Amino acid sequence: MNNYDYIIIGAGASGLLLADAMGRDSFFAQKKILILDKNSKKANDRTWCYWEKGKGQFDTIVHKEWDNILFEGTKISKKTKIDPYSYKMIRGIDFYDHYLNRIEGYENITFKQEEVVDLLETSTEVTVMTLNNSYVGTFIFTSLFDYKMTTQQQKYPVLQQHFVGWEIKTDKPVFDASEVTYMDFSIPQKGNTRFMYVLPYSNKTALIEYTLFSEKLLPKEEYEEAIKKYIWDRYKCESYEIIDKEAGSIPMTAYDFREHHTERIRYIGTAGGWAKPSTGYTLMKTANKIPKLIDYIKNGEPLKKLKLKNKFWYYDLLFLDVLHFDNANGYKVFESLFKSLSPQMVFKFLDEKTNLREDIIYINACPKTPFIKAFFKRLF
Incomplete structure (x- = not known):
């Protein structure tokens, strides 16, 4: 039978973390789940890096971690210890091996190496067409990203x-x-x-x-x-x-990827706008969003309600406007930040964990003129 309750397209970070979360949750024990990816996930095709305080959920597969960072600008050179943070790196092959091995232990989850070529949605189901087969799912979660998703609009720079x-x-x-x-x-x-x-x-x-x-x-x-x-x-x-x-x-980009969601198809990972717009860091944002997505699924809520916008989304939007209008001077923003602030403060802000007072300190460390110009261009 090629019918499934949930089909996950893409066995990258978001797809494998979602599948593993489903496999660990008794709510999904009687659900049939399929993962599709065109690759076997046997190659070391990427690395993921992130910073973290203390121990974390990925520590068993961390390849290397560091306690110091160096920032080099045109006018400054700053070497700093980053405790209580560590900067951690995971190799793609270690991530794939770890989570695919875990998923093999879930009897209700199947991984198949097949390339998806089309999705056909009706009011009750979605047919997933691959090069050689077709599968029917009640709900689809896809991490397949195409830049056309973001470039067919003018509201947000890409x-x-x-x-x-x-x-x-x-x-x-x-x-x-x-x-x-x-x-x-x-x-x-x-x-x-x-x-x-x-x-x-x-x-x-x-x-x-x-x-x-x-x-x-x-x-x-x-x-x-x-x-x-x-x-x-x-x-x-x-x-x-x-x-x-x-x-x-x-x-x-600060583009709202929810425009692509339908009643039965939900984009996740980079394709869902889970990469932080201002930095591109995705792994920890994905890890933090997976439990929220699981709750939405279990509660039967429309998946479009899983919002991305908060005050940090607006900060990122202004930063991208600055880079878009004057890309040649982007280095000045980072140089100003690392000259005035500790890396711990920068990391806390990028983790979206700062309060309003700390936000103001961070904003004051940025060059004023380009951000004021970007603010008024966005306002009017």
Whole structure:
């Protein structure tokens, strides 16, 4: 039988965390659940990073964590301990292995490697068409994202956080394994907001990413040439081995993704607007939203009611307006923040846990003119 109560499309972070939450909850014990993904999830195709106080739900699969960060600007260089936070990194392959192994233990959940090509919705069910089969589900949760979801509107700017990363191994010790280079804006900006991001695993191995906040992608060669130049300029290292590569693009937009939800289809993860608009960090926001989504499902409430907007959504919107209007000077915002504030304060604000007094302190640390201009453009 190809009929299911719930079908989850996409076995990324949101899909696997949702499936695992369903598997652990007795409410879903008698429900048939299907997960579909075009990939086998056997490749290390990404990394997730986040900061956290103390122990957390992903600690058993954390690949590396750091207690110090470095911020480099054009005018400042700031090395800081971040306790009580730790900066943590998970490899994609470890995440997939862990959660797929857990899901294998749930008799009512099935994972199939198939590519979804279409959804056909009626008032009572949704038919999910794959390249070789069709499945019928009462409710669908899909994490399949397409930039067309956000670009067919003019109300909200749509930027991309796009990057290429190399994991390298050097022939001599050049890295400080205790310290993440969180943002290095000392590199040429070339009309965009550009920075280097370095995650050292040891004094000879690190993941180095060239990252941009802008509207359009670059030719692949431009990312890689920037990484090569940085390795030499920063570490004076000519001899190294490229162990692995990764690339990605995360939408940066305050667009309300709920417009795409229907009565029986709910977008989750990046496709549901779960990535934080101003930073692209998604894993912890996803982990925090899954319990809320589970409650909505169990209570039978319309899924469109799961709102994303709060005061931080408005802050993010203004920040994206600033980047959209003057992308070449985006580095000045971050440099001003890290010059005036501790990274702990920045992390607390980005975690959306600050009170109004702390919000004002954070806002006062930002350059005033671009945000005032963005505010009045948005207002009128």
